[in-house]
Amino acid sequence: MRTVGHLLSRPVAIGTALVLVMLIAGFVGWRLTGGGEYVAPTPSAAPTVRADTVAGRDSLEELVAGVRDGAKPEGKGAAAVATRNADAIGIEGLSARYVAESGNVDEDGSWTADVDMSWRAPGDPTLSEELKVGFDGDGEITGFSADEGTRMPLWLSGPVEVRRTGSTLVVVQASAEQADRYAELAASAVKQVRTVIGWDRPRLVLEVPASGLDSALGAQPSTYSSVAAVTATVDGSSTAGSPLHVWVNQDVIGDLDSPGAQVVITHEAVHAATAAPTNPHRPMWLVEGYADYVALRDTTLPLSKTAGQILAQVREDGPPKHLPGKAEFNTRSEHFGAEYEAAWLACVVLAEAGGQEALVDLYEQTGRGVPLERALRASFGFGVDELTARWRTHLSDSAR
Structure with a gap:
């Protein structure tokens, strides 16, 4: 009784006393019921959803067989669409090797897998890519995709x-x-x-x-x-x-x-x-300028349409000091487009100086590895410096 009275007489110790009493009561109860060693109950685990990889592999085999046999299945499913596309294009030699699941399986049983695929289109070599293939809970193919940096074949990406x-x-x-x-x-x-x-x-x-x-x-x-x-x-x-x-x-x-x-x-x-x-071998300005020369050869469009960007730059800053190089043809260039127009006008200058056959000869010679300076002199009788001077004059005159 002293002990209890002593505890109760000190408010700070009340909580400790109550906990002690509860622990003793629990111990006595456990002893009276004859319990053994205490083991915490195991929490129930959520059921694990697994990918039906067997069905997935079967679906891939069906796709391969359908393409091989030239099937034209009905329906809008990804496998049916791919099979019809393959038949229309003439895809041959398709193979599809299941590699592994990619990521987690969804609650409905659907999942994505990495699949090594190979195929061949008419006139092309055999191509191979590791693609992502989606499957539903029954293992049916739901779609195809590719990681960044991997080419996504058009015939697998939709109708x-x-x-x-x-x-x-x-x-x-x-x-x-x-x-x-x-x-x-x-x-x-x-x-x-x-x-x-x-x-x-x-x-x-x-x-x-x-x-x-x-x-x-x-x-x-x-x-x-x-x-x-x-x-x-x-x-x-x-x-x-x-x-x-x-x-x-x-x-x-x-x-x-x-x-x-x-x-x-x-x-x-x-x-x-x-x-x-x-x-x-060829300089970039000749590659792009020559392609535009052929494409624009019979055009009746005015220079304001075919060379409007480069001429606007010439009016503001004067003509460029050199023919456009590889760096200028960057797709993220601030003046992307003007470089193509400038290259085209360089080829126009050459065609006016020596004729179309001379321009074609220059293109072929440089393609065989003949240095530009030597090829220019062989076809036109002047070198890069003279071409640059004539080109800059042509730009200035056209910009007036």
Whole structure:
């Protein structure tokens, strides 16, 4: 009793006493009921959702078989769309190897996996990419995508319209009417190029994504946001002889009228005909200027339309002191567009000085590795300094 009375007589110790009493009571109760060693209860775990990888692999095998057999399945599912696209384009040799899950499985059982895929389009080498493939809870394919830096094949990214002739193949993510328009642009481009260049076995492939070019080319976001079209190897290499395709940016070319769009496609067709992206010898101004020379050869548009940007710069700052170099053709350049116009006018100066055949000869010689100075003197009788002087004078006179 003293102890209790002592505790109660000191308010500060009341809480401690109560806790002590409760602990003793608990101990006594445990002893009286004969309990053994105390074990905390195990919390119940939420059920684990697992990916049905067997069904996913089966779906990939069905896709491969469908493409191999030329199937044309009904429906709007990603696998059905891809199979129909493959048949329309002529995709062959498809393989799809399931690698591993990518990320967590959702509560509904859907998931994404990394899949090594290989395929071959007519006239192209076998291409391989590790792509992301989405699956639903039943293992059915829901879509295809690619990590940044990986090229996303157009035939796997949604429905396409396909148009082909003996010399062109056009694959478009757009309406049938728009596909017809791009097919006409491609056919006209081949004809225009062949009036200037000896393109004996023309093959022009246009790929037109629904929006932008960055995903299709495996580029950083916004790299090609201002570019109307790009000619590049199908495998992203710079190896000579690699097949070339032209990727068209609908977000840019869609704002152009028919003559403007034709200039863009013909310009890129020149690059394809001369394997420009894989030739390291020619100066950039000649590569781009020559392509515009062919594309604008029969135009009746005024200089205010075809060279308005560079002439505005000349009026403000005077003519450039040198022909545009590789750095000036950066897609993020402040004056992107003016450089192309300046390069085109350099080729116009050359054609006026020595004729079109001399310009074509210069382009071919430099492509074979002949130094620019020597090739200029062989075709025109003057070198780079004289060309630069004539070009600057032409710019100044045109800007008046």
